[in-house]
Amino acid sequence: MLLDLVIRDGRIVTESNVFDGSIGIQNGKITQISATIGESANRVVDAGGKLVLPGLIDGHTHMEMPFMGTVSSDDFYQGTVAAACGGVTTIVDFAVQPRGETILNTYKTWRQKADPKVCVDYGLHMIIRDFNTTNLAQIRPLIGEGVTSFKLFMAYKKELYLDDGAIYSIMEEAVRHGGIIGLHCENADLIECFAAKLLSEGKVKAEYHAKSRPPLVEAESVQRGIRLAEMSGSPMYVVHMSTGLARDEIKEAADKGLPVYSETCPHYLTFTEEAYRQPNGNRYIMSPPLRSDEDRAKLWQGLASGFIKTVASDHVCFNSKQKNQSDFTKVPNGVIGTEVILPILYSAGVAKGIIPLTRLVQVTSYNPAKLFGLYPRKGSIAVGSDADIVLLDPHKKVRLSLDNLHSNIDYSIYEDVSVTGYPIMTISRGEIIHEDGKFIGRRGRGEFVKGKPFQTKRPDL
Ligand SMILES: [Zn+2]
Structure with missing residues (x-):
């Protein structure tokens, strides 16, 4: 089977685990998480040295x-x-x-x-x-x-x-x-x-x-x-x-x-x-x-x-x-x-x-x-969840100045704040919408996600 996207050899982080592995994505969903993925894909992202987070x-x-x-x-x-x-x-x-x-x-x-x-x-x-x-x-x-x-x-x-x-x-x-x-x-x-x-x-x-x-x-x-x-x-x-x-x-x-x-x-x-x-x-x-x-x-x-x-x-x-x-x-x-x-x-x-x-x-x-009732569609890296994923380069240094931010605003209160570790790719339902500081998605592509009623039983947070 040809996958839409594979994120290869990253350090995957979930709410309870950190492990090295690869993620296979098909039709906007995470379909595989394993040490290696053999199938070919339309696009393979090498996540070596990167953190892969929900x-x-x-x-x-x-x-x-x-x-x-x-x-x-x-x-x-x-x-x-x-x-x-x-x-x-x-x-x-x-x-x-x-x-x-x-x-x-x-x-x-x-x-x-x-x-x-x-x-x-x-x-x-x-x-x-x-x-x-x-x-x-x-x-x-x-x-x-x-x-x-x-x-x-x-x-x-x-x-x-x-x-x-x-x-x-x-x-x-x-x-x-x-x-x-x-x-x-x-x-x-x-x-x-x-x-x-x-x-x-x-x-x-x-x-x-x-x-x-x-x-x-x-x-x-x-x-x-x-x-x-x-x-x-x-x-x-x-x-x-x-x-x-x-x-x-x-x-x-x-x-x-x-x-x-x-x-x-x-x-x-x-x-x-x-x-x-x-x-x-x-x-x-x-x-x-x-x-x-x-x-x-x-x-x-x-x-x-x-x-x-x-x-x-x-x-x-x-x-x-x-x-x-x-x-x-x-x-x-x-x-x-x-x-x-x-x-x-x-x-x-x-x-x-x-x-x-x-x-x-x-x-x-x-x-x-x-x-907010979005789990398990959102909120984790798990098979069956939406392929909503961010890759973070732990070594990338960025000053949070106006030049590096994307809001419609004429100043940044974070102008003097420099960080080490920065998101370099954002994937939304399997689609790469941001890469290296550039937004490459489409206007209006986002979907309204219904929240499910709050469970009276306390969620295990
Ligand atoms: Zn508020």
Whole structure:
């Protein structure tokens, strides 16, 4: 039999194993994994000296997202080109329910936006902004459409905030039908209060963004979220966790057996709040904000010991003009990230001996696949799974400057960050879509992937 593609003699990494071997691919699926593959193939990729990993699942992106009076600059095309060049083969993006619209209509609108543009496969989470009986009743059919996770905000008082009663009620309904709740954990009232005080004192610079939302503001919300999850029986996923304090809350809850999970992001693993003191400090504004060196170390420890379950990007691009505002409360929140997850985790994590390769695969592919119902189609290198694969050259040195990244943005917050170890080829359902920094896939080739309902039995993460 003639195979479509063979990846020969690489070091294959799965969530539980590292071994040398070859992978055979036919019709977009992995059909063979063995020490050697005898069959000929239309194309053979020599992976000698390279790491062969499952394609990343970036469980947290916001392409062309309407937010804070503007729209994020990466659309579903450019954002997924960047994703592909970073070894990401699936994104799970956030559909944002406009006020007054239903969540089912929002789902359709987001499919219409994304389908013609996406270059990698994608799933959707639903951000619920209006809490009412119509939307509550649409949770079940939406899960039927494959949108199994619902993101709710304890922060952004004027834009996205829901009160605790609404969060509890949505949790209660979602858990009945196999949903999982993603929570943005920061106390909106405290942020409003602190920000107003800082502004009244004329403190408008980027560094005050961090001061307006200190670590306890996150920890308090995480703790409250855990209680709401406990009361409602719902699984909960704390998105973009940034502090050691929050990490400890999550660990305590998980140790008690609650289905509580957490995610962190490459920027929290790379920078500290010192970044806000730079002349272009506004560019680093995201929420939660960058933290202390100690927090950063605790996040790495959380990954190393396995109780931070995922690393996702929270990719929300804004150009320098959008970021250039008169005070920190007006700066649209968000930074690039989808293209740097793998190089940051490899270079600053694996190569430094902080996390093993298997952990890298767990937090970037296997765990998000399990949490968002994409496993076993996605999330591993296994016979029968989609041939979503990334080849990483462990010796390739790259500076994460604008020249080497693919987002629609006019600066890189990672300009001064150099990594050793970089994705050199990305394969999506058997098709090579990125090679050596060049995107060679097609616009709109990505497919919507339905999430399966969350298993009430805790997944073995
Ligand atoms: Zn986000």
